Amino acid sequence: MSNDAKVIDLAHKASAVLENTAYQGAYTAVRQRLMDAMVGLQMSDAEGAESCRKAVKLLDSLKAELDTAVSSGKVAAATMAEIEARRKNPLRGIFR
DSSP: OOHHHHHHHHHHHHHHHHHOHHHHHHHHHHHHHHHHHHHTSOTTOHHHHHHHHHHHHHHHHHHHHHHHHHHHHHHHHHHHHHHHHHHHOTTTTTTO
8 A cells, every 4th residue: 555545545444533423522521621610729829730731732732633643535536547548548659
């Protein structure tokens, strides 16, 4: 399996996760709980606020990683399609 094929496969899997309603609901619920916890902290609880902030950043990083995988797959698919179109071009060997 070529590298582009692996990237495309990963993109399909990441897209399936992102489109999954269970994932979407869990992501939204967890993020909201973290934000609510951060809002409910005492002003003096800097350590608790930092922990909540880090958790939100990690959760957002997970989603961003999946989004990046989907985008990379789209680019790889377009690249593979272009290479295939060039390969099938009847004028391919004429101008070399």
